[in-house]
Amino acid sequence: MGTPLDVIPKNAPLTAGFPDPIHDAQACFRAVMNALARPGSHQNVTSVGLEPPKPLTPAAAAIALTLLDYDTPVWLDRPLMASEAVKAFLRFHTGAPIVTEPIEAAFALVSDPAHLIPLASFNQGSAEYPDLSTTVVLTGQNFNNALSVKLTGPGIKDTARLAAGPIPPIFWEQVISNNKQFPRGIDLIFAGETEIVALPRSTRITISEA
């Protein structure tokens, strides 16, 4: 880091949300739903016309506009939190309260996945209400990382593979322990430029030929 990420003048106009809020949100939701229902599969996400302030990516902005509102506290990682423009964009378009404690968040947006805090810091849900956990959205992902993991579990016919990056060190070990505490645990969404892949807590991970 070091350099100020936010050099936008104070009175810069807010960039627009979805051009067609109803159907763009529906299309984005279906992409997220299909991604979660079929872990490891690549789904196209509609982010046409979205030009969110950096470092928020269009795909992450589309997911935020689709799923966030006043009911969903959102946690931002350091570069996002440092940008007043990003916070103004999210506040205006979603109304979601921005929280500083990851445990309070329903959603977490991560623009610098390589420096992600431990997954265990997020809300894991309770045994009675496992649905209260955080959904973590990693942005700026590509899906041709050198290390790929094998996925099995609900939604996967035989096996699937995922080679997402950048990710923090010992990330997959964290995802494995996340799965071990099923039904508690977080759900992960990997957002690339136009594609997303999701990893619900139910997916079992095998690190092969690492």
Next chain:
Amino acid sequence: MNDTAAIFDQGEYNFAYLDEQTKRMIRRAILKGIAIPGYQVPFASREMPMPYGWGTGGVQVTASILGKDDCLKMIDQGSDDTTNAVSLRGFFEKTAGVRTTYETAEASVIQTRHRIPEKNLREDQILVFQVPIPEPLRFLEPRETETRKMHALEDYGLMHVKLYEDIAKNGHIATTYAYPVKVNDRYVMDPSPTPKFDNPKIDQMAALQLYGAGREKRIYAIPPYTKVKSLDFEDYPFEIQKFDKPCGLCGAEDVYLDEVILDDKGGRMFVCSDSDFCEERRAEGHLGPMAADPAAAHIGGIQPEETAR
């Protein structure tokens, strides 16, 4: 475009009736349901312009996932043309203006009440169930606080006792519908009041299954290709209903049949409960023992014209 679709164009409703905040809330519940297969996610069910029991849960789920390019099929007890299916199909034609169909293969979203189509569903299809009582343990333990704990602790002994008592009383497991299943080796789930005949279909199904209970305010889901096991005992394995006759109209075997009373002298026939499956088979030329002569159907077809003359 039919009359109801014309009403949609007047812009009276938001797309698919629900407002966008409600859809977001339901969508988040659906995502959690998919991530935790078989777990009942509480959601803020809305009052819908139809009474509870008409599928308010299924309607809210369908309204939240539906897009303008979707093709919707509505089934009530296997049939496309009974009151519930006709009303709900009309509801979405009116409020969303989407294309609707009777054909299982053509639909991208299928909302169903108490049946699963006989035809295998595909990966690009979504099956939405209308659920009256989502909690499989509710009739064994009325307190929500307790059933929630039982799910948390994976304490399903009571359910096995219930099935055992069935065997002790009747000599076999007498539960024939809403037959409890275990999803992904974790949650015991009520597959809604489908006949247990349909239970094998929800195991490893290619399509995504979403379950909505409006009155009880719960949404749950089974992702595609998920292990779903009907509860049973080693010495009393799970069995589905068997019919000794084929469908009276199309001659199909290994399908679920409805009994139709024909007169007050004990006359009856058994026909496919899945009306689209039956019609398709008849169109292909399959004839059951009680089907009318195809020539007679032809005569019936031209009758209105003759009356008009």
